[in-house]
Amino acid sequence: MKRMRQSVEATGDSDAIAVERTLAGDRDAFRVLVERHSRNVFRLAYRMTGNQHDAEEVVQEAFLRAYQKLEQFAARANFGTWVYRIAANYAIDRMRQRKSEDAQREPVGRAGEDGIERDPASLVADAAPSPERLAQSEQLANHMRRALNELTPAERTAFVMRHWGGSGIEEIAEALKSSSSAAKNTVFRSVQKLRRSLEPFVERRGQAKAMGTEL
């Protein structure tokens, strides 16, 4: 644990040096930051947008914006958290834009066509009752994608940041440009909606497993 904390601190220190060098005109120093944080930002972006193409666009845009705004970055802040928030902000805009495009293209009720690509990993056969295995079943994964897609961009952002990113309410409020109480409420609403959509499937599968009669 101590070693991990030291490693995080060391990364933070070298991030600060890379930021300083970039601001001093050494553009290549920014490369270090891009190479170090891209995968983490990609994970957030993929969970928020639900597809690889949009996620990659979010990652690129997040780093471009971070470079442009680097003068505003406070030296004592954590660059990883900062770029993560920029990515979350851009992803909300991207999701809103995507929803409005989809609404124009597909007026009403195209059930089952959520516009989200299927990940090959989700096709792995179900073999054990652990949540990990359950999530890998195609049927449940489809329900989960659809349920996430039914959230508003703000709800999805709040949920991803809170439950996957481990972000605090203040951080989420900043990304959503809302008050802390509004952010807290958005987190609750997202979990509530996901429960309504997914609970029957999660329970049914759990019960089926227990009875040895899986779907």
Added chain:
Amino acid sequence: MKHPNEEELIAYHGGEVLQRGAIAEHLTDCPECRAELERVDAVLAALSAMPVPDPGEDYGQRVWQQIASRLPEKRAPWWKLVPGGGLTAGWFGPRRWAAVAAIAAVVLVAFMAGRFTKRTTLTPAGADAAAERVRERVLIMAVGEHLGRSEMVLVELANAQPLDTKQKQVNISAERRRAEDLLEENRLYRQTALEQGDVGLADVLDELERVLLDVAHSPQEVTPAQLETIRQHIEGRGILFKVRVVGKELQQREESPTPAAKQNGSTKQERNKT
């Protein structure tokens, strides 16, 4: 405590501290609320296990390649241009070096132009000697500047160390890039020195070329042990000392009002001893 509502239960699951003790106590006695919490947990656990495709180890490099050309150059504020502003920042920063390299290139062009003029123009003996002095002075200036810049790179490497004790690698990419630039110039000057019969200068430039080649071929980030090897290489050859001696000598020649030809012969002999 009465049954916690859904919002309180989800907040409790998320680790929020409000009424935490009271809810925990209630859960111990209430199987109904325990079951409700388990249902929340089941949904969130299933969502947590959703796979995310791995973009690959080299993903960061790919992102850099995609965005690098779209990043405008940042202008360093004036206070960062003060000498000693850091290993690669300020005075030693890439923008500054680009300007210095451009000046060196102009000097080199002037020198080469002098050479070609001499070969194509028939001049009386006096004018020829004067042209020779001018040409040599330009060469001295250019080589002196080249040695000065080489010295700076070597000094920086000799003094480089991790900026932080926790850092396992030292980034020498800026020094490496500058060594690459200096290599080309060094080859030109060495050949010219050989043609002029200045064996001592050619020898020093030859040794310098080997060290610059080592630096140019080093990785961008080196461990303190690798840096020590480079440092020993520089010190072992005594190249820094030789570069300083020759640089100083060239500076004296440049400043000297005595005819170049006379001075030239004696200093060449002296330098050939080093």
